[in-house]
Amino acid sequence: MKKSNRINIKIISLIIFLLVLLFPNYIYSIQKNNNLPSELIVGGELLQLNIKSDKLIIKVQEDRKLKIKNQDLVEKIEGNVLKRILNKTSITDITRKDILNIRLNMNDDDEIKITVLRNGEKQTFKLNKEDLNPSYFIEEVPFSASLTYINPIDKSFGAVGHNIEFTQNSNIILESGNIFLCNSKQIKQSNGNEVGNMYGEKIYGSQGTINKINDFGVKGKIIGEKITNKQIYKLGKKEKVKQGIAQLLIQEEIGKVKKAYEIKITKVNKQNKPSIHGFEFEVIDKKFIENYGGIVQGMSGCPIIQDGKIIGALSHVICKDPRCGIGVYIQWMMEE
Incomplete structure (x- = not known):
């Protein structure tokens, strides 16, 4: 009788193994259903x-004639104005607060270079003070x-x-x-x-x-x-x-x-x-x-x-x- 029980346990174990092997999605689904x-x-x-985004995002109206476009991701900003403000020639990991600070300290004839990621490609443009509008940038x-x-x-x-x-x-x-x-x-x-x-x-x-x-x-x-x-x-x-x-x-x-x-x-x-x-x-x-x-x-x-x-x-x-x-x-x- 004990030998018969051992054989039954082995058969059941084999069946369970084959079910998991042949129908993993079904078994997985049963487990998930039990947790609902x-x-x-x-x-x-x-x-x-x-x-949230890990980069600053451009949000502008499509009809505006700007070099930056909707959904561009800001990769880098560089220019002489940064040297004057932050004692750096370029910055990455840019926040909206950085944009506000840069624009506040730009002269009317200052320009910055901005590098954005668009459709998987990096593109660089020059922006003046007017184009660097903080309302165009969201986090x-x-x-x-x-x-x-x-x-x-x-x-x-x-x-x-x-x-x-x-x-x-x-x-x-x-x-x-x-x-x-x-x-x-x-x-x-x-x-x-x-x-x-x-x-x-x-x-x-x-x-x-x-x-x-x-x-x-x-x-x-x-x-x-x-x-x-x-x-x-x-x-x-x-x-x-x-x-x-x-x-x-x-x-x-x-x-x-x-x-x-x-x-x-x-x-x-x-x-x-x-x-x-x-x-x-x-x-x-x-x-x-x-x-x-x-x-x-x-x-x-x-x-x-x-x-x-x-x-x-x-x-x-x-x-x-x-x-x-x-x-x-x-x-x-x-x-x-």
């Missing part, structure tokens, strides 16, 4: 994300999106529902920063030709710190107390998502009840590995179309509810028809 909470505080609040990148969830156990949060990318410099941001609530929304409606947007004024202090940015959005930890509308929903499994009616949640006014707009899930993608293209949907709520024209920029991250459970978040709008969008499964947002 059963309930979440749902979001829908419009956020301003201030994402954080502002980005508008929506909160998806807060984990009630550890106060971790997820937002946005997709990666944050910049066309000219892919390495413009770090995986750190702060999130702020916004109020007084300004809305440019979507139409058949273009996707609209919404944004608001930043209010209160930081409500959370960012510690991760990837293809599934932004993660971090809630530190403030101003997110007061804490509706709790059960966590919906991706395997249970189905075609049919669901709701898109939006916090239209801070402190008020979240608005649930009706959508229709038209396609469900069965997935064994993480992807942001979880399911497709169409907004069928007439009031939503009246208010927004269609999905607008800034709604990314808004939670999606089906059968009383949070199943995912708005990830992308389909540009040729802004009434239609793509959702990412909540499990992938939380696991990755």
